[in-house]
Amino acid sequence: MSGALDVDITVRQGAFETRCTFCAQDGITALFGPSGAGKTTALRTIAGLVSGAAGVVRVGGKVLLDSAQGIDVPAEKRRVGFVFQEGRLLPHLSVAANLAYGRHGGRGPSGPALQNMAERLGIGHLLERKPRTLSGGERQRLAIGRALLSDPALLLMDEPLASLDPARRVELLPMIEMVRDEIDIPIVLVSHNVSEVARLAETLVVMDGGRTLAAGSALEIFSCFETDAVLGQGEAGALVEGEVTAIDSEFGIASVDLGGAKLELTQDGFAVGQHVRLRILASDVSLAVGDASAMAGLSIRNRLSAEIQAIAPDLAGGPYAELLLGIREGSLRARVTRKSLVEMELREGQSVTAMIKAVSVERRRSVG
Template sequence: MSALEVDIRGRAGSFEIETAFSAGPGVTALFGPSGAGKSTLLKMIAGTARPRSGRIVVAGSTLYDSAAGIDLPPERRGVGFVFQEARLFPHLSVRRNLTYARWAGRRRGTRAFDEVVALLGIGDRLDSAPATLSGGERQRVAIGRALLADPALLLMDEPLSSLDKARRGEILPYLEAIRTEAGIPILYVSHETAEVAQLADTVVLVDKGRVAGVGPAAAMLARFSLAAGSDASEAATLIEGRVTGIDPAYHTAVVSLETGRLELTGNGFAEGMVVRLRVRAADVAIASAPHDGLSIRNQLPCTVGALHRDGAFAMVTLHLGEQRLIARITAKSADMLDLAPGREAYALLKAVSVEMARIERQTTGG
């Protein structure tokens, strides 16, 4: 049995909610455009909005079952909720905010206070007032408060949307740590591909209240990038590889893939790391053969898959063994290269254009 099972129907604004999916421990992203019904779905799971019918089960406990007449109130669902804004109590210290849920619920809790504080890096702010915290610190306190309520499920409704880019970069490593350490299912609502690429294990594509697809993050983000109506300029895909070499003199690392290898710039790499990389479609060029004398050192052999034309541009799916890249090139270039499904080609990527989305794990072998 999955840690979370959702099969509900209801209404959000002008369209129907009709959603069914399951999730295990780790981060499941509800991903789609603004207004797709993602936040309403979270509220239905939390119990602050009511479905018309269906069933919600968390860790074997039924929270809602219209056929059986079960509809637990929010305070009995064992669900932690992190909103877009921190919603801290301004008259309470950070420490009192963190422990409020335990105090209000008259329970001791099983998750160690000191461990959560250390995990979120807020040990030096426990006696501070919320008004003295940065936006990122306030969100970390809000996340800590939710974790210390010992939830069986953590819901996060665009928790970084109120932060600027610098603060988002500050808090993302803490969210990664929670994904690894919490051991519970986390539903994460976002319409930002970079966040989903870094955090999500599974992606549920939501469109007008309905599930358009469920699967691994790489496959779902690629599907979303190719969907009609998606912002082609933001299209990106994920690939995974293992670091097999480091050149400290040039601050580069070699990441081996199934069909070739990438040379990437940056620090923080170590041999044996398995990394997830985010590649924007606009940063991928295509050649019919490898070329010497280029500053672009990454030239990956691949096979052309689907090709979608959109006016002056074409979105080309490139297969790297079992993994995929998407390239956004001009339609004229696609014709000049005579691209067609099944044709051999080379994907060209600048080292500086590939983002390390996250470290999956680190191995000890060669």
């Protein structure tokens, strides 16, 4: 392993064993899986909050844990910022005092540095308030600010959006993106929400039953058949990234270049030159055999030339088949009935046209 964050740990708690292994660079690594998968145990082990762990944790070349060498750096010396699901704020202190407490028990930055952090997180007007008077979203912003003011080399976030209502989640997601884009440290985020992971993560670690099922680039892992059982059949699909190249204001359409392949999306605040991440569900992709340019009389405008790379039966044993499609610089997934598979004589290596009925914009980020 040779990333900004290297993790290979084994933790036994009673009869349950958690094994988590991944390598990640700066940016967000999402630990994803159902409740009881071992995600939070892995996160707490990385932080040094679980005793008896075996394996290795290394951040930026610094060894925090190496059980074979007898190295186990205490939690307070690991330079790890931790954002808990419920915030864990100090109720008797003001917002300003909670922020200051983030570094060395209240001896951290004050004045301009603290005010700047509060303003960036949208809580600059709340510094004199107590945590109990804040909304759930405001409390989580405060928890994030406190963790960042500890000057961490690694930021850990344990389902920071789980306790929030949908409106507060929408407000906090851009804040997490801002943190990701502005600080050059690894961030590990625990989540069981597919949309959050699709929007935020560069690296995806899929866990179930205490085991790491897959780990790697989120764009690659999302399209893998092997993770369907954990992601959920209804969420099976692929992530693709591209650049907005044109806006048709008359019809409200944005054109996105996917490395040579083009998609048209309904315009929703896009700008030319903007980079976007898109999630395309397998259930929203139809297939046709033949040349996309020769197809007329169809309302589906997004038609991409693709090649069938792999075919797998439906894991649920239903009447469907799952297909992995290669496009110019990425992958798509499609779900068809087994009857269509036979009647269309679909096979690996075959050229087809992928017709995309719907696209979800999971992440937007500007150039530069």
